[in-house]
Amino acid sequence: MANKKKTSTQKNSSGSGKSAGKSNEAAPKPTSAEAKPVAKPTASSAADKPRAARSSRRQKQQRTNIAIGAGIAAVIIAAIAVQVIRESGKPGQRFASQGNLHIASLQTPHVPYNSNPPTSGPHMPGIAGWGVYDAVQPDEFLVHNMEDGGVILWYQLGTPEENDANIDLLSAVSRNYSRIIIAPRENLPSKYVLTAWTRMQQFDDIDREGMLRFIEAYEGLDHHPRY
Structure with a gap:
């Protein structure tokens, strides 16, 4: 009876040993499902x-x-x-352009010219002949001459003798140029006035150098509008 009991005790000891052996095994590692989750970008951060x-x-x-x-x-x-x-x-005083409007006749109403003598604005379709005049010419023709590159040399209208003297003086200055008109005018602001398109220069006396500078600057320049 004593021997059986001992055997039984040994079996139990052996069983206890197996349990102790199992308790010394390494702890299981976490599976991939159990790994620490990685933070994903939120919808708001992706939109930013x-x-x-x-x-x-x-x-x-x-x-x-x-x-x-x-x-x-x-x-x-x-x-x-x-x-x-x-x-x-450039020589002379500049005036604002009043345009290149053609009018039907000398009796056609139009805006007043902005200078005396005129330097631009409404005018007749034709021009006055280039050259010398001893009588007042219509502004509406002479304005067209200036549009065509002409320079007008105005002198104060006086007696026939005075007119002839002024014509001779101005002709001596401008004889080498083709687009020139010498014409008298009443109520000039100075004894002599030179005009081109949008330009004017006054002279109290014959100033050959100053007049030639004006003519050189503007004679022959075409001022027709480009369309």
Whole structure:
């Protein structure tokens, strides 16, 4: 009886040993399903990226537009400055153009001329003949002569003797030019006045150098509109 009991005890010990052996096994590793989850981008963060890119492109385009606008403005200002300098260097006073309108007859009403003598504005379809006159000529013809590149040398209307003397003086100045008219006028602002399209210069006496400078600057310039 004692031997059986011992055997039973040994079996139990052996069983206990197996349990102890199992308890020393390594702990199981987590499966892939049990791994630490990786944070995924949210819908809002994904939308922020293209929005930021669009904003960056928009700002870049705005800077480009500003640079282009500044460049264009600089070119325009420079062109205006050059034109002002160029105009300021030309002889005579400048008057605003009143256009190139043709009128049907000398009796056709039209806007008043903005200078005396006129320097632009409504005029007859034809021109006065180039040359010398001892009688007052219609403004509406002489304006067309100026549009065609003519220079008018006006002298104060006086006696026939005075007119002849002025004609001789002005002819001596302008004899080398073809598009010239010498004509008298009443109520001139000065004794002599030279006009071209939108230009006028007054002279109290014969100034050959000054008159030639004016003629050289404007004689032969065509002022018909370009369509």
